[in-house]
Every structure is written in structure tokens, then in C-alpha cells.
Amino acid sequence: MVYWMRDPTRRFRERPFYRPEEIDAACERLVNEFLLKHRGKVEYPLTTDDLTILIERNVRDLDLYADLSDDGTDVEGVTRFAVGHQPAIAIADPLSSDERRANRLRTTLAHELGHAKFHDEVFQMAFSSGDLLSEAREAKIVCKRETMIDAPQTDWMEWQACYASGAYLMPRSAVHDLLRPAVTASKRLPPFHVAGEEAPAFIEVIIDRFAVSKEAAKVRLIKLGFLTTEVRTPTLFD
Incomplete structure (x- = not known):
């Protein structure tokens, strides 16, 4: 409704x-x-x-x-x-x-x-x-x-x-299923910074699977909480 x-x-x-x-x-x-x-x-x-x-x-x-x-x-x-x-x-x-x-x-x-x-x-x-x-x-x-x-x-x-x-x-469920192994392998919780080492690989995977532009892939991953433009404060777990 x-x-x-x-x-x-x-x-x-x-x-x-x-x-x-x-x-x-x-x-x-x-x-x-x-x-x-x-x-x-x-x-x-x-x-x-x-x-x-x-x-x-x-x-x-x-x-x-x-x-x-x-x-x-x-x-x-x-x-x-x-x-x-x-x-x-x-x-x-x-x-x-x-x-x-x-x-x-x-x-x-x-x-x-x-x-x-x-x-x-x-x-x-x-x-x-x-x-x-x-x-x-x-x-x-x-x-x-x-x-x-x-x-x-x-x-x-x-x-x-x-x-x-x-x-x-780039449907939400398909994106989550696609990136789950990479997120698990990173041993960290998203979001990852767009300038970080993980971001290019995540974006490239989305480009390859869904045939979208780099910009569209990046925006979608930000919207879904996989990437961020904000600077994270380090924690004891980082």
C-alpha cells in the first residue's frame, strides 16, 4: 500500500x-x-x-x-x-x-x-x-x-x-547473491569506501554480470549499502 x-x-x-x-x-x-x-x-x-x-x-x-x-x-x-x-x-x-x-x-x-x-x-x-x-x-x-x-x-x-x-x-537479491562470496572473503562488513581496495573489484563484478556502466554500478552499490563515500571511523575490529 x-x-x-x-x-x-x-x-x-x-x-x-x-x-x-x-x-x-x-x-x-x-x-x-x-x-x-x-x-x-x-x-x-x-x-x-x-x-x-x-x-x-x-x-x-x-x-x-x-x-x-x-x-x-x-x-x-x-x-x-x-x-x-x-x-x-x-x-x-x-x-x-x-x-x-x-x-x-x-x-x-x-x-x-x-x-x-x-x-x-x-x-x-x-x-x-x-x-x-x-x-x-x-x-x-x-x-x-x-x-x-x-x-x-x-x-x-x-x-x-x-x-x-x-x-x-541490478535487482537487490541478485546483487546480494553475487557479492556475498566476495564480502565473506574480505572478512569485513560493508559498506566499503569507494576509494578502497575492494571497491573496483565489486564494481567490475556488477558491470560484468549486469552489463551496466561503471557509474551505474557504483551508484547502485552505494544505494544498497555495499559502498560508501563517507569516511569510516576505524574500530577495534578493523
Whole structure:
């Protein structure tokens, strides 16, 4: 059950609040159910084709080669909401057309899916209550390059979509299962500092298994508590 709270940005009267573990669970459930039906087993990475099919089953339209230049030169994805309809997702053509940016494309697709799955309800409520302009029957979220992987929590909508993107591509259970042997071998408890000797190996393992960028892997490991940017105070057990 979603908990609703006052929206400090005043974009909406109320906004949905999700704990990180709630987003993790919802994303992993959706991906696992899809993979079992689509492949017959749950295995990673989630390919671009996998992700495209998954999104097409959860939105009314997916445009992978959209001209988003009117929204800005640094816009890579847009999710559109309409009264009584599923969301529609558009991805900037230069991103989809460049094979060298495949990881970035998948991150963007997962980010926009996060908006579609976690934010449609708040837009539908705003449409029906008149919180948006009375004549508005459509609205959109414009997502820029710099906030696709991580965003400040004050921008709750982008933060949730960023978190969901990582959760779709690198599900919590799979990450824990993958890193458990390495953590055990270190004979230390996480989090490990991002500048420490363990961090590069952890990040590389995530990159190899889930086919994500170094930045996406690092952010996900920080979110899940395996890595930290904070300096730890040494203890008797270090």
C-alpha cells in the first residue's frame, strides 16, 4: 500500500512515498515475472530487447527514435501521462541509434519505466482532482542526461525513477547473491569506501554480470549499502 505525503515541491497536493526496499521489491517482482514468461528462467543481464518488450507490455507506446530537441539538447527520455491511459515513453533518437551507448540506453529505458510504473497514479489523481490546469489532459516528465542515474532526494520524482532504474537492471537479491562470496572473503562488513581496495573489484563484478556502466554500478552499490563515500571511523575490529 502506497503511503501519501504532502509534496514539498508543490507540484502535486500529495505525492507517493516509497521506501527503497519497496521500490526494490516491486521492480524485482516485475522483472522476474517477465523473465520467467519470456525466457523460462531468471538470468541477467536484462538485454535491450528484453527491456524493450517489458516496457511495451506496460505502456501504451514506446518510441525509441523520438526527436526530443524541443525539450532540450540534453534530454534523453520523456514519459507522457494522459487522462485514463497508460503512460507513453519516448527515447531520444541519438541515444538509441548509437551502439556505443547501449548501456546508457538501457539505463534510460529503465529510468522511464520507473516513471511509468511509480508515477502514473499521482498524475491520474491530479487530472481527476483538478490539481493540474483544468484544461490539461496530458502531462510529461522530461529527463535529462545528468539526472538519469542519480538525483537528489529533494527531486523526489527523479530520485525514485533513478532508484527504480538501478533496481530493474541490478535487482537487490541478485546483487546480494553475487557479492556475498566476495564480502565473506574480505572478512569485513560493508559498506566499503569507494576509494578502497575492494571497491573496483565489486564494481567490475556488477558491470560484468549486469552489463551496466561503471557509474551505474557504483551508484547502485552505494544505494544498497555495499559502498560508501563517507569516511569510516576505524574500530577495534578493523
